[in-house]
Amino acid sequence: MTAATDRAVRADDGEDLAIVPRRNPLNLVGIVVLAVLGAMLVHTLVTNDNFDWGVVKLYLNAEAIARGALLTVELTAISMVLGVLLGIVLAVMRLSRSRVLSASAWAFVWFFRGTPLLIQLIFWFNLSALFPRLSLGIPFGPEFVSGSANAFITPFVAALLGLSLNEGAYMAEIVRGGLLSIDRGQSEAAQALGMRPAKTLRRVVLPQAMRAIVPPTANQTLSMLKNTSLVSVLGAADLLHATQIIYSRTYQTIPLLIVAALWYLAMTSVLSVAQYYLERFYQRGDLGASRRRLFPRRHAAETAEADSPKAVS
Known part of the structure; x- marks a missing residue:
C-alpha cells in the first residue's frame, strides 16, 4: 500500500484530519x-x-509634568476606591426589597449617569454660588463646624466629588450585574447554613461575582485615568493642566500634547497589564476559560480531536 493510499484510507476512517482554515x-x-x-x-x-x-x-521628564502625572494617579486611585465602595452600596440598595432604598439608588444612578461629567465637575467647583457657607451639625439645630464653601471646595476636592460620585453610579450597575449573575441557590444554601444576609453577601455572593465585576471595573479604571484630564478646567494641577501651562508660555502646543499623550499611554499600559493578571487571578477556578483564552488553537484542535469518529468510537 502506497503512502498516498494509506493517507486516503486513514482520512476515510476519520484519522489524522487537520483543520485547515479557508484562505x-x-x-x-x-x-x-x-x-x-x-x-x-x-x-x-x-x-x-x-x-x-x-x-x-526635553519635557518628557520635566518636574512639572511628573507632578501632574502623580496628581492624575492620585485622583484616579482615590476616586476609584470611593466609587467602588459607593457602587457596592448602591447595588445592594437597588437589589433590596425596600422600595424606598431601591428607588433612591435608582434615582442616584439615573441622575449621575444622565448628566455629563464635565457639568458635574463645574457644578461642584461652583457650589459656593448656592451655599456660601457650609456647616456640620444637627438639622434645624446647633452647628458644630462651619466655614466658607470656597475654602472647603478646592479644585482637588471638587474633582474628587465629581469623579467619585459619577463613578459610583456606573459601578453600581456593574456590581448589580455581577450579583445578578450568581445563582440564587448560592444565597439560599448559605441561609440554610445559618449565615446572615450581610455575611452571605460578603463571603459567598460577592467573591463569586468578582469574576464578572473585575473586567468592566478595570475598564472603568482606565476611563477614570483619562477622565481626570477634565479637571484641568477647574485649575487642578493634573497632567493635562501642567502641559497646558507650559505650552501657553512656550507656544509649543503639539509637542507638549504629545508628551501628555505618551504619559497617558504609559499609565494605561501599566493598568492594562495589572488588569490581565487580576482577571487571571479571579478566573483561576475556570481552567477551561483560561486555556481557551491563552491557547485558542490548541483548544480548537483538542475539541476537533474529541469530536472525531475515533474519539466517539
Whole structure:
C-alpha cells in the first residue's frame, strides 16, 4: 500500500484530519493596506519637523509634568476606591426589597449617569454660588463646624466629588450585574447554613461575582485615568493642566500634547497589564476559560480531536 493510499484510507476512517482554515484573499489586501498606512505614518513622524521631537524629549521628564502625572494617579486611585465602595452600596440598595432604598439608588444612578461629567465637575467647583457657607451639625439645630464653601471646595476636592460620585453610579450597575449573575441557590444554601444576609453577601455572593465585576471595573479604571484630564478646567494641577501651562508660555502646543499623550499611554499600559493578571487571578477556578483564552488553537484542535469518529468510537 502506497503512502498516498494509506493517507486516503486513514482520512476515510476519520484519522489524522487537520483543520485547515479557508484562505481569504482579502486578508492579503488588508495586510498590504495596513503596511502602506504604517509606512506613511512612520514617514510623517520622521520627516515632519512640526512634531519637534527634541522638545518632546526635553519635557518628557520635566518636574512639572511628573507632578501632574502623580496628581492624575492620585485622583484616579482615590476616586476609584470611593466609587467602588459607593457602587457596592448602591447595588445592594437597588437589589433590596425596600422600595424606598431601591428607588433612591435608582434615582442616584439615573441622575449621575444622565448628566455629563464635565457639568458635574463645574457644578461642584461652583457650589459656593448656592451655599456660601457650609456647616456640620444637627438639622434645624446647633452647628458644630462651619466655614466658607470656597475654602472647603478646592479644585482637588471638587474633582474628587465629581469623579467619585459619577463613578459610583456606573459601578453600581456593574456590581448589580455581577450579583445578578450568581445563582440564587448560592444565597439560599448559605441561609440554610445559618449565615446572615450581610455575611452571605460578603463571603459567598460577592467573591463569586468578582469574576464578572473585575473586567468592566478595570475598564472603568482606565476611563477614570483619562477622565481626570477634565479637571484641568477647574485649575487642578493634573497632567493635562501642567502641559497646558507650559505650552501657553512656550507656544509649543503639539509637542507638549504629545508628551501628555505618551504619559497617558504609559499609565494605561501599566493598568492594562495589572488588569490581565487580576482577571487571571479571579478566573483561576475556570481552567477551561483560561486555556481557551491563552491557547485558542490548541483548544480548537483538542475539541476537533474529541469530536472525531475515533474519539466517539
